[in-house]
Amino acid sequence: MAMEKFKPLLLMILVQICYTFLYFITEASFSHGMNPHVYVTYRNIVGGLVMLPFAYFLERKKRPKLTMALLLEFFVLSLMGVSLTLNMYFVSLTFTSPTFIASMLNTIAALTFVLAVILRLEIVNVEDPRGIAKIIGTLVSLAGVMIMTLYKGAILKNLWHPIIYIHQGNNVVKEDWVKGSILTVASCITWAIWYIMQAYTLKRYPAQLSLTTWMSFVGAAQSAFYTVIVQHKRAAWTIGFNIDFWSTIYGGIVISGLVGYIQLWCTEQKGPVFVTMFNPLSTILVALLAYFVFGEKLYMGSIIGAIVVIVGLYLLLWGKEDPKxxxxxxxxxxxxxxxxxxxxxxxxxxxxxxxxxxxxxxxx
Incomplete structure (x- = not known):
């Protein structure tokens, strides 16, 4: 019984650990010269191919019949959560940094919470202490994110040389924080809408493996169509047996496949707000990994913001727990x-x- 109770919690912590490594692997690949649009296309092809046999055999009896309405829904879901969002997200990563991206993604939890309350997917009783804890926890987590993003404070000195120089590469992209910030905010908005849409789709199509496979293939097709328009060089589609290859394999198998399925399962079990409120964990893990392993600067504001985020996350978790x-x-x-x-x-x-x-x- 205890394992079943904590299963969604443990799975979402695993998801954030997987996302933490994704930030650095993809940044290294893009610095090496990998085109972000090509990466999104290849990654989702790999994810779809990996999930296809599991979806076909394990959900043969569970999978509902396809209708035109469902196919249209898959198309919009793939656009909002895979092709459009991921293309904006990874392009913004080339203009900013993993720490900044991870910090900004925490706004998804607040956006999803507001949308879920408006659409009655999340019930908030202001007369109940747990209902108040949901609101305060969301606001506190958002405040922690803002502290990490806007307030730097003193720099903590590294006591040793960085283990890995992740920024080294053949083609270093010049930073453009304005363009990167706009793309990051846009991707956060579309991602929040995507999480809400998943909750509705899963009610009509309760087959997480199949839905993950559909989104991967349809998203790959959408991304390929867009990439062919903006990228005419054939050389951009060629990747060698290097960091570009491994980032594509990791993104396809772990993120598009495993993580996509886990998030859908947790969304069906606990709702979209539960899934998104764990994003602050990856912010903390990214900041720590960037400091200890890759030699990036760690500011006092990041530490203070991380503590505030953890407090907000605890309040929100307690608020969502049903005593009945x-x-x-x-x-x-x-x-x-x-x-x-x-x-x-x-x-x-x-x-x-x-x-x-x-x-x-x-x-x-």
């Missing part, structure tokens, strides 16, 4: 124990009746 379900689980557990105890007593009585010779004779 906890009592039901406890009552169910107690009932199960009583049933087992009763069955054990009945078995012992039956055994003693069936074997009267085993009973000790009284001493004469």
């Amino acid at each position: 379900s906890e009592r039901k689980d406890e009552e169910k557990c107690c009932t199960t124990k009583k049933e087992l105890y009763h069955e054990d007593n009945m078995m012992q009585k039956f055994t003693s009746d069936a074997n009267p010779k085993d009973t000790k004779k009284p001493k004469q």
